[in-house]
Amino acid sequence: MSQYLLSVHHTPDDPMFDLTPEQIQPIFEAVDAFNEKLRAEGAWVFAGGLHPIESATTVDYTGDEPVVTDGPFSESKEWLGGFWVIEAADLDAALAWATAGSKACAGKVEVRPFQDEPEA
Amino acid sequence: MQEAQAIERIYRAEYGRVVASLVRRFGDIDIAEEAAGEALLVAVEKWPVDGVPPNPGGWLTTTAGNRAIDRIRRESRRDAKHQAALMLEDDTPHEPTGIVEDDRLRLIFTCCHPALAPDARVALTLRLLGGLTVAEIAQAFFVPETTMAQRITRAKKKIKDTHIPYRVPGPEDLTARLGAVLAVVYLVFNEGYLASSGDAPIREELTGEAIRLGRVLRQLLPDVPEVTGLLALMLLTESRRTTRVAGGELVPLHEQDRGGWDRALIAEGHDLVRACLAAGRPGRYQLLAAINAVHTDAPAAADTDWGQIATLYGQLEALAPSPVVTLNRAVAVAELDGPDVALAMVDRLPLQGYHAWHATRADLLRRLGRSAEARAAYDAAIAATDNDAERAYLSRRRGSLAP
Numbered sequence: 203m204s205q206y207l208l209s210v211h212h213t214p215d216d217p218m219f220d221l222t223p224e225q226i227q228p229i230f231e232a233v234d235a236f237n238e239k240l241r242a243e244g245a246w247v248f249a250g251g252l253h254p255i256e257s258a259t260t261v262d263y264t265g266d267e268p269v270v271t272d273g274p275f276s277e278s279k280e281w282l283g284g285f286w287v288i289e290a291a292d293l294d295a296a297l298a299w300a301t302a303g304s305k306a307c308a309g310k311v312e313v314r315p316f317q318d319e320p321e322a
Numbered sequence: 323m324q325e326a327q328a329i330e331r332i333y334r335a336e337y338g339r340v341v342a343s344l345v346r347r348f349g350d351i352d353i354a355e356e357a358a359g360e361a362l363l364v365a366v367e368k369w370p371v372d373g374v375p376p377n378p379g380g381w382l383t384t385t386a387g388n389r390a391i392d393r394i395r396r397e398s399r400r401d402a403k404h405q406a407a408l409m410l411e412d413d414t415p416h417e418p419t420g421i422v423e424d425d426r427l428r429l430i431f432t433c434c435h436p437a438l439a440p441d442a443r444v445a446l447t448l449r450l451l452g453g454l455t456v457a458e459i460a461q462a463f464f465v466p467e468t469t470m471a472q473r474i475t476r477a478k479k480k481i482k483d484t485h486i487p488y489r490v491p492g493p494e495d496l497t498a499r500l501g502a503v504l505a506v507v508y509l510v511f512n513e514g515y516l517a518s519s520g521d522a523p524i525r526e527e528l529t530g531e532a533i534r535l536g537r538v539l540r541q542l543l544p545d546v547p548e549v550t551g552l553l554a555l556m557l558l559t560e561s562r563r564t565t566r567v568a569g570g571e572l573v574p575l576h577e578q579d580r581g582g583w584d585r586a587l588i589a590e591g592h593d594l595v596r597a598c599l600a601a602g603r604p605g606r607y608q609l610l611a612a613i614n615a616v617h618t619d620a621p622a623a624a625d626t627d628w629g630q631i632a633t634l635y636g637q638l639e640a641l642a643p644s645p646v647v648t649l650n651r652a653v654a655v656a657e658l659d660g661p662d663v664a665l666a667m668v669d670r671l672p673l674q675g676y677h678a679w680h681a682t683r684a685d686l687l688r689r690l691g692r693s694a695e696a697r698a699a700y701d702a703a704i705a706a707t708d709n710d711a712e713r714a715y716l717s718r719r720r721g722s723l724a725p
Contacts, residue, residue, distance in 0.1 A: 204485050292487040293437060294495075315484045 205247060205316040206296040208286040210309045212255075213279055218309065232306035240288060245299060251284035283309065287316075325370050333362050336379040337453025338538075342425035343383050344390060345432075345488055351450065351478050353390050361386035426451060427542045428488045430535070434503045435486050442477035443506050449474055451538075452510075452531045462513060462528055500543075504552050504607065507535045511556050515563070516709060529560055540594075547598040551608030554594035558614035561587035571714040576623035588618045609638045628657040645671040649679055661689040677706035681716060693723045 212218065221229075240246040258274040274281060286303060290296040296313050304311040337358060344354035361382045375381040433446040441463075448454045448462075460470035480486070491499045514528025536553040543549045565582040566573055573579075595615045598608050613634045620626040635651035649671055656664035665686040673679035680703035687696035700720035704713050 292485040292489075293435075294487055294489070294491070296484075297437070313484075 203289045203291060204296075204318070206288055206290055206293075206299075207312075207314045207316065208288060208296070208300050208303055209312045209314070210283045210285065210303075210307055211280045211312060212283040212309070216309070229306070229308050232308075233303075236303055236306035237286075239302070240286065240299065245288045245290060247287040247289055249284070249286040252282060255281040326366070328374070329362075329365055329369055332374065332378045333365065333382070334453045336382055338426050338429070338451040339379050340382045340386055341450050341453075342429040344386055345429055345450075346425045347387065348390055348394070349488070351481065353393065354386075355450070357386040357390035357393065358382070360389040364389075424490070424542070426538055427490050430503055430539070431490050431499055432481060432486055432488050434499070434506050435481070436499070436502060437484065437486060438477050438480060439473075440506075442473050443502065444509055445470060445474050446477050447506050447535070448510060448531065451535060454527075454531070458527075500546065500548070503539070504548060507532050507539070508552060508556070508607070510535070511559070515559060516712075526563065529556070529563065532556060533560060545601075547601040547603050548605040548607050550594050550598035551605060551611045554591045554598065554611035555607050555614060557587045557594070558591035558611060558618050560584070561591065561618060567711050570711055571718065572709070572711040574715070575617060576626075580620075580622065583618065591615065591618070604637065604641070606638065606642050609634050609641065613638075626657070628654045632658055645673050646676070646678075649673060649676075649682060653682060656686060656689075661686040665690065675706065677703050677712070680706055684716075684719070688719070688723060691724070693725065696720075696723055 218226075237246070237249060240249075255274055260271050260273060260275050262269045262271070284307070286299075288296065288299055290299060293313070293315070296315075300311045300313045340358045340361065341351075341354045344357055345351055348354060364385050365378075365382065369375075429450055430447060433450055434443045438446070445459050445463075448459050449456065454462075456471050456474060457467050459474075460467040463470070465473075490496070511529055511532030514526065514530075514532060533553070533556050536549075536556050539549050540553045561584040562575070562578060564584070565578040565580075591611065592615050595608070595611050599612060604612075613631055616627050616630050616634070632651055632654035635647060635654060638647050639651060649668060652664040652667040655667060665683070668679065668683055668686060671679060680699050684696050684699035684703055687693075687699055697720060700716055700723075704716045704720070707713060707716075
């Protein structure tokens with residue numbers, strides 16, 4: 203088994219942000235149902251939705267002094283909205299979860315494998 | 323020297339089997355490739371002395387397998403237990419049929435996984451199943467060798483890092499994934515049949531490789547009509563190969579010497595077309611194969627059943643509409659209803675960047691006696707292609723226009 207990060211990305215013109223609470227409710231419910239399925243099939247490791255990108259603070263201690271600044275690491279047009287960490291047998295299994303996850307959260311999902319744990 | 327060539331030929335033919343069976347056994351493409359390469363070195367040393375073994379594929383697989391085990395022992399004492407478990411897991415001997423065939427099918431599907439970039443799919447398939455060198459693949463696609471090497475390395479790394487499985491997809495995914503596999507094989511064939519640029523108009527090593535892969539697929543999936551259709555399409559196209567270029571100039575279908583067509587390939591192609599159409603599930607490749615069957619059925623260009631060709635292109639338009647398909651239907655319509663009707667169809671198509679669109683327009687305008695416009699269309703067609711043989715043909719046609 204390998205672990206994969208399934209991440210959901212947003213852009214400023216994401217139709218998601220124009221939805222009314224009534225419209226967004228079924229999406230929340232679909233994501234809950236998807237999470238339940240992940241747990242029931244033993245694929246769940248961790249998941250969470252993130253507060254909007256405005257809530258980000260960046261810490262940089264690559265120089266002599268740590269510098270704390272308001273805002274995200276990069277001023278990109280896309281940002282991470284939330285993610286799942288799952289266990290899957292191979293990429294096909296991870297892609298199957300991502301497909302269901304994308305449908306549930308009504309967003310694009312990026313799939314990336316974690317590096318293998320170093321051998322003990 | 324002849325011996326070296328014979329060994330090279332056998333190795334090329336057996337490479338896909340050897341690598342595929344080692345990938346199954348060791349679960350690692352790099353180990354499989356390195357071991358296959360080492361087995362070749364042993365063969366080059368031994369075969370000229372001992373003679374070529376009766377089952378060279380089996381010999382190469384066994385030798386490569388032993389080399390791979392040696393290498394794993396040498397290099398991975400750190401996780402020796404893990405590797406030992408891997409080695410014990412499966413030790414199926416090389417057989418000409420049976421599971422080894424499945425190995426190749428698994429590897430084709432791995433190479434054509436949708437998680438890999440389309441360019442990488444083609445390159446990996448040619449490398450791992452076709453045994454072409456990175457230099458040969460780079461040459462075929464007119465990119466620098468380093469670029470192709472990086473593309474292949476990146477794809478192999480992605481297979482390893484993301485754990486793309488060595489597996490034929492289940493029935494629910496088979497149709498979708500098979501589409502990518504067939505597209506790759508057809509792309510390889512087309513690149514060989516009409517090289518997108520360069521001084522070699524036809525690259526028969528690529529058409530040959532694509533047909534060989536097509537035969538493997540058909541052997542492995544005999545009941546999937548599109549697989550049969552693609553093989554038929556390639557065979558019928560290939561049957562005309564030697565007549566397609568004369569004196570460095572491309573020869574269009576209606577001017578080809580039909581006596582030079584390969585009757586054996588045509589007969590085989592026709593049988594396959596009948597077989598797949600009988601399944602009643604026509605697809606893109608089957609329809610294209612059927613169109614080619616109609617062309618190859620005509621003893622002379624004038625005997626061509628254009629009605630049937632127009633109908634088949636119409637079916638193709640309904641199934642997979644594209645301006646290129648409509649362009650081809652227009653060619654048949656020109657024969658049935660006249661060049662003016664066809665030209666009206668062609669002029670509506672958004673294909674201004676496509677050399678065949680200009681060439682078709684040029685021909686229709688020539689037949690309508692509109693020489694000045696035809697000349698401009700030939701110029702545009704010549705400017706839009708990098709294939710020397712095609713340019714030569716278009717230039718001659720342009721030169722023969724009435725003033």
